Amino acid sequence: MRRVFIKSAVSISVLDSFLQEDLSQLSESPNGAWTLKEPNYRDYVAPAMLRRASKMMKMSLASSQTALEQSGIQSPDSIIVGTGLGGMTDTVKFLEGSIRAEEGSLIAPGAFIQSGHNSVSGQIALLLKNQQYNMTHVQKGLSFEYALLDAMLRVKEGDDAVLLGAVDEKIGVLDQLAERMTWPEDMRRQLSEGCSFFVVEGEAATGVEIVEVKISKTEDLLSNLDRLLESHSLNLTDSVQNFVGYSELPKADLPFAHQVYTDRVGRYFSSSAFGFHLASDTLKHQGKPGDFATVIHFSDLQFSSIMLLRRV
Amino acid sequence: MDLKLELKEKLIDQLNLEEVKPEDIKDDEPLFGEGLGLDSIDALEIIVILDNNYNIKIGNPEEARDIFHSINTLATYIEANQK
Structure with missing residues (x-):
């Protein structure tokens, strides 16, 4: 079975993370x-595309x-986005x-076209003129x-390079919804937004390997974490x-040393991609072959996740 | 307000032409392709502008090609068909 490696990683967040070589060296965001x-988008996106694009896009x-660009890949075999x-x-x-709109009148189509969850992966495919596998996963946290x-399945089944992304944007109504859901104030204050994109590939002599991703019942997360590492x-x-x-x-009070990435970039549903990027950079710049890092995301009362990365 | 100026302002606003000013759009230059560079989604937006602001419905896409050619052709069509 082919192994899966991270070829490149780029994140936009509340920290100065864009084009940052090593996210673990980023200074903390001011409290709250x-x-x-954001970068100057005009440097990266054609004006015709930019004028219609929302912040998320x-x-x-x-x-x-x-x-x-960083990976040297012009057109990936798959484009996969989580939001x-x-x-x-x-x-x-x-x-x-x-x-x-009044009864019988028309509604402007631009916002409708771009309001779909898959509009990000679709727009990237349009920009690249890429007609390969294109998928969007919507699973809350x-x-x-x-x-x-x-993405890992695609690589294991033969894709050479997959463009993998995660993005969520914050709008005002989320604050109101969090309040109505009686989120405590410290959680509401952390509502945030961000975006991470990676190129993952099947062959690498050195680098960071994505060893395993596990979705676990939240109540069993710690025992599943031990079991996964033991395996x-x-x-x-x-x-x-x-x-x-x-x-x-x-x-939560956790019985092991850890760093909370949502304390640095805030809470948004796909924030684990930032944690994943942070873990990858830490291993890449501070790890030696064989070293590993975990990314543990507590999503909700039902399900959470564990990601295991290893320096090769 | 002059209809042509009004149209230019509505296009800029509705189509998010952030860096374009009304005076940048010449009355006779093509709106699509080599002129302002609008595309098919913009054409749909213009159909909505005509419907919502001038009560004009464009039923035939072939007809729209000529009507949407420039600010001049748009203004002429609106003046002739506004209800």
Whole structure:
């Protein structure tokens, strides 16, 4: 069975992460200031595409183009994206237009076209003129993990390079919804947004290998984590770092050393992609062959995830 | 307001032509292709502009090709067909 490696990684977040060589060296965001640090999109996206693009689309186009450039891949064998909520800005624009429209009148099509969850992967494919496998996974706080599982399967079945992404944008109504769902204030304050894109490939002499991705019942997560590491003859205490994130759950007291990435970039459904990027950079720049790191994402009361990466 | 100027402002607003000013759009230059560079989604947006603002419905796509050629052709059609 082919192994799967990370060829390139690009993230846009509330930290200064875009084009940052090593995310583990990023300075912390000011407490409570969750303002997206965006690049100058005009440097990465054609004006004709940019003028119609929402923030989510701009983040995705800039990150995906850069990840492809860094990998030297012009057109991937698959484009796979994970998103918890899809194009919220365009969804709201379309729904508001529908509400305002009188019976029998037309509604502007632009927002409708881009409000679909798959509009990101579709626009990237259009831009690249890529007609290969194109998929979007929408699984709330595990959207990136399911996209990653799909990407790994594609590589194991023969794809040479897969463009894999995760993106979610924040709009005002999410604050109101979180309040109505009685989220505690410290969780509401962390509502955020971000985007990560990767090129994953099947062959590499050195680099960071994606060893395993496991979806687990949240209540069994810690025992499943031990079992997973044991199956690879690894021990959690030997990990270079354990990166932990939260979507819809409050922070937990965990019985092992770890770093909480959602404390750095905030909570958004696909934030585990940032944790994954952080783990990859940590192993790449600080690890030696054989070292490993875990990314543990507490999604909701039902399901959570474990990702295991190893330096090769 | 002059209809042509009004049309230019509505196009800029509705089509998110962020860096274009009304004076940048010449009355007789093509809106699609080599001129302003609009595309098929923009054509749909213009159909909505005509419907919502001037109560004009474009039923025949072939007809739209000529009507949407330039600001001049759009304004002429609106003046002749506005209800």
